[in-house]
Amino acid sequence: MTDATAIIDRKPRRGRGLLKALGLLLLGALLLGAGFGAGFFYFANPLSPNKDVMRLIEHATPEAQEQQAEAPDENAPQKVPRPTPDQETFVTSYYEFKEPLTTNLRASRRFLQVGIGLSTQYDQKVMDNVARNEIALRSDVLAVVGSFSEEELQDKAGRDRLAIAVRDAVNARLVTLEGFGGIESVFFPSFILQ
Structure with missing residues (x-):
């Protein structure tokens, strides 16, 4: 009888270890997927490269440009056009x-x-x-x-x-x-x- 009890005790322990390993593997995969998802969300660029370059060139979205055109900041420095000299320049x-x-x-x-x-x-x-x-x-x-x-x-x-x-x-x-x-x-x- 003692032999039968020892066999019964071993089988549930093996199942628990396998279940534990499977759970840890599943938890690791879930954390890995969450990390990739967070990285993609954080670093992903929703614009195409052309649109991104145009955004950098324009320095603002169209809505922001309209707001700037409507109400320019009076305290901000304004560009003053320089007159171009009409005289000829010579190369030394x-x-x-x-x-x-x-x-x-x-x-x-x-x-x-x-x-x-x-x-x-x-x-x-x-x-x-x-x-x-x-x-x-x-x-x-x-x-x-x-x-x-x-x-x-x-x-x-x-x-x-x-x-x-x-x-x-x-x-x-x-x-x-x-x-x-x-x-x-x-x-x-x-x-x-x-």
Whole structure:
């Protein structure tokens, strides 16, 4: 009799364990489905991509746009149209000598190494003339730079006078060789006084 009772007690325990495992599996599936549903609801985009892009471009729904058109906020900043200038604008072209120029300064043991850049708002012909005559222009620029003293180049005013003198010398040489100067400004990308 004891054997029969032991067998009866084992069968209900196996059924309870199987029922428990099935219940946990069902509960896990239910929680997993609820998580997917909540994620879809939270992250889903009900608009098509085209409509979503248009919404971002317009920054508002049509109803909100109508409300804004009817009652603009007086405290909000308003756009002010800018007048477009009627005058022509010109493009500035630049040319930089390939290598810096090095020369002694007048009445000094020091020398100056300077990079030279030229600019114009005329067409490309002026820069082509500069490139074609670079050797002669470098010689003229060296002569002009060598005529300045160390004291004259210590401040910005002296460097501005040097730029004007270089511009005039370059234009004079271009007029002589090509019939037209056209250089408007001279720049010093590097300026080393040693």
